[in-house]
Amino acid sequence: MKLSKDGYMQMSLEAIIAANPEKNIITEFQEPDRDVTKNKLLSNDRLKNVNAMKTGNVMVADYTNAIRGSLELADLYDKVAAFIHPEIFGGK
16 A cells, blocks of 8 residues: 555555455546446456455445545445445345
């Protein structure tokens, strides 16, 4: 991981591979179609053995809501909680 010039932590592909997460939440800034970003990760050959990619457990959150907050921050928290613990929110 490295700190960006703006002070945000960025994970390299190598760090994601080493961590091998079961779920992955990333932020996207002003991307009109979050599925495009998600599909880029899911189809990345270097990440194909990461558990989250194999199972499709990837969530793309809006950067502005996730980092800076907005009126929709509570909705984002609900979505993240349901993604991490779907069994509590009626999911699988």
